[in-house]
Amino acid sequence: MDSTLPSPNPASSISPSTSLYDSILASMFAPPPTVLIATILAIFFVPIFIHFIVFRSRSSISLPTFLLVGPAASGKTSLMTSVKTGQPPAETRTSQAPLSLECSIPASIAGTSKYRSVNDPSLKAHKKFLLLDTPGHGKLRHIALTRISSPAIRGVIFVLDSSLTDVRAVAGYLYDVLLTLQNSATSSTTTQPKKLLVACNKSDAFTALPPSKIQKLLEDEITKIRVSRSKGILDVEDDGEGNDEKEWLGEGGEGPFTFQSMEEVGVEIEFKGGSVENGEWRDRLSPWIGECL
Numbered sequence: 001m002d003s004t005l006p007s008p009n010p011a012s013s014i015s016p017s018t019s020l021y022d023s024i025l026a027s028m029f030a031p032p033p034t035v036l037i038a039t040i041l042a043i044f045f046v047p048i049f050i051h052f053i054v055f056r057s058r059s060s061i062s063l064p065t066f067l068l069v070g071p072a073a074s075g076k077t078s079l080m081t082s083v084k085t086g087q088p089p090a091e092t093r094t095s096q097a098p099l100s101l102e103c104s105i106p107a108s109i110a111g112t113s114k115y116r117s118v119n120d121p122s123l124k125a126h127k128k129f130l131l132l133d134t135p136g137h138g139k140l141r142h143i144a145l146t147r148i149s150s151p152a153i154r155g156v157i158f159v160l161d162s163s164l165t166d167v168r169a170v171a172g173y174l175y176d177v178l179l180t181l182q183n184s185a186t187s188s189t190t191t192q193p194k195k196l197l198v199a200c201n202k203s204d205a206f207t208a209l210p211p212s213k214i215q216k217l218l219e220d221e222i223t224k225i226r227v228s229r230s231k232g233i234l235d236v237e238d239d240g241e242g243n244d245e246k247e248w249l250g251e252g253g254e255g256p257f258t259f260q261s262m263e264e265v266g267v268e269i270e271f272k273g274g275s276v277e278n279g280e281w282r283d284r285l286s287p288w289i290g291e292c293l
């Protein structure tokens with residue numbers, strides 16, 4: 001009788017799960033060259049790719065936008081180019097489609113920077129925004145009016161020629177812009193007022209009127225337009241569809257119209273004079289744009 005017991009085989013005592021574990025560990029610490037190269041490439045390029053996607057989508061979708069509106073040949077396209085380049089353009093053509101340009105102002109003038117320390121390095125950066133030019137021709141004004149209520153719009157710049165040769169036509173377009181802003185402010189869920197800057201351009205011209213005089217003439221003309229339009233509206237009964245958009249300007253819509261009274265319906269208006277020819281708009285617009293950002 002063989003009394004010797006068979007010696008235990010060390011290999012047979014290792015379970016299959018232990019050997020799998022070992023082989024995974026071995027491949028992790030000594031990976032094949034192809035896996036090594038793929039991992040290094042992923043480490044370098046995936047963050048760059050994600051940054052590119054995020055950066056591109058933010059700049060194209062959520063950049064704060066300022067809408068340029070106003071009658072034809074008032075200087076909207078010229079003003080936009082001069083804010084971007086600091087120089088008046090050599091020549092412009094009648095606009096037939098909207099056009100946007102990316103511009104920037106020093107972050108120190110932006111409204112959100114007023115509580116920062118003067119030593120905050122972020123104040124040395126620039127704040128980007130878009131200027132969106134629209135055609136002034138009567139048949140193409142719907143392009144501007146439909147964009148006024150867009151959430152990306154931080155402010156509207158109404159550009160007019162300071163000579164104000166046709167005050168009725170200018171006041172008529174401004175009336176439509178104000179009405180759209182008023183309806184947008186009253187239907188908005190935020191209490192943030194809508195901002196409008198009336199840019200009295202071409203102040204270099206001999207016939208140019210000062211902004212205070214332009215403001216008064218426009219107020220008188222809008223008062224007349226409001227009276228004539230309200231007569232038409234009173235004849236029309238409520239359409240019964242719960243449409244609460246107002247068709248007249250101001251809280252009550254009675255008496256003389258003033259731009260100041262638009263604050264009661266959530267629209268803040270400022271007047272500024274300047275000239276593209278003299279390269280004045282970049283400095284004159286920056287504080288107002290900074291407040292809106």
Ligand SMILES: Nc1nc2c(ncn2[C@@H]2O[C@H](COP(=O)(O)OP(=O)(O)OP(=O)(O)O)[C@@H](O)[C@H]2O)c(=O)[nH]1
Binds near residue numbers: 070072073079204
């Ligand atoms: N004198 C003077 N001329 C200006 C000024 N700004 C613009 N212009 C001239 O006014 C004309 C019309 O300018 P645009 O910028 O094309 O006007 P716009 O408002 O874009 O016109 P539309 O595209 O038709 O709506 C051009 O000949 C400009 O050179 C200014 O400040 N002073």
Ligand SMILES: [Mg+2]
Binds near residue numbers: 093094135
């Ligand atoms: Mg134009």
